[in-house]
Every structure is written in structure tokens, then in C-alpha cells.
Amino acid sequence: MDLFFRIIKFGLTGLLGMAIDFGVTWLCKEKLKIDKYIANALGFSLAVTNNYLINRVWTFQSTNAHWGEEFSKFIIVSLIGLALNTFIIYLFHQRKNGTNFYVAKFFAIVIVFVWNFLANLMFTFR
Template sequence: MDLILRILKFGLTGLFGMAIDFGATWLFKEKIKVNKYVANAIGFSLAVTNNYLINRIWTFQSTNAHWGTEFSKFLVVSLIGLGLNTIIIYLFHQRKNGANFYVAKFFAIIIVFVWNFLANMLFTFK
């Protein structure tokens, strides 16, 4: 049961991070008029930082005193997840008669969620 609760917490944290990512990207791109790629990087960075803090405290209840190393691991897992997401969308969508972009993105999100959860549980917060 603890694993199911942890997965739910991880998922809720991810949804909150997604809202931060989209919100910050929109704010910086549309209102502050920052370059869209810079705005996207800011949104991603804020979301990753938020997700690390919430997952550290709430999901995995880490007491690791070496939070800098732990955050670095979390960031690496997140960047690998971003790369996997992009590759999966490309593979599912770009093939001849490939899946609709959003169907491909849906599958990518599910696969990367599993990757991120397992990698963080077994590597970052072990």
C-alpha cells in the first residue's frame, strides 16, 4: 500500500510541477516578453526545483544531508526523462502513418512517468 500511496504522491507532484512549468513559461513568454526558448527553460527549471523539493519532503521523505548531490541526481533523472519523452514522441509520431502527435505524447508521458518514478525511487532517494 505504501508503494501505491508513493506513486499517487509522485503523480500529484508532477501535475503541480506541470502547472508551474506551463504557468511560468506563459508568464515569461507572453507577459515579460522573454524569448520562448528561454521562457521554456525557466518554466522547466522552476518545475524541476519544485518537484524535487516536494518529492524530497512529501513523497520520499528523504533525510539525506547531501541535498545538493540528491538534487543533482533528480535533475539528471529529469533531463533523461525529457530526452526520453522527445524520442518517444518522435518515434511514435514521425513514422509513416505514425500516431497523432497527442496520442504519441500521451504514451510518452506514461512511459516517462514510470521511468521518473522508478529512477527516483531506486537512485535519487534510495
């Protein structure tokens, strides 16, 4: 049962992260005219920081005194997730007559969610 609730908490945290990610990406890409991949990285980075703090306290209830090491692990998992995220967007969006950028981004977020949960469960917060 504990695993089920962790997945739910991780998902809720991820939804907030997705809102931050999409919001910052949209702001940077559409309003500030920053390259879409840089905008994506900025949105993703702010969401990751938010997600670490919430997941540490709420989802995984970490009491690890070495939070710097733990955050580093979270960043490693997230950077791999960012690489997967960007690669998936590239595959879906850059093809001739490709998928809309934001639809591709949504698909990437769903796929990377699975990676992030499992990697954080087994590596970051074990």
C-alpha cells in the same frame, strides 16, 4: 502499502509539475514565440525543480544531509526524462500529419512519469 502511497504522492506532485510544465511551455511558445523545444525544456526545468522540493519533503521524506548530491541525482534522472520527453514529442509530432504538439507532450509526460518514479525510487531517494 507504502509504495502505493508514494506512487499517489508522486503522481499528485507530477500533476502540479505538469501544470507548471504546460503553463510555462505554453507561455514561452505561444506568447513569447520561443522555439517549441526550448519552451518545452524551460517548462520541464521549472517543473523539475518544483518536483524535487516536494518529492524530497513529502513523497520520499528524505533526510539526506547531502541534498546537493541528491538534487544532482534528481537532475540526472530528470535530464534523461527530458531527453525521453523530447524524443517522444518529436516522434509523435514531427511525422507528416503528426499528432498535435500538446497531445504528443501529454503522451510523453505519461511515459516519462513511469521512468521518473522508478529511477527516483531506486536511485535518487533509496
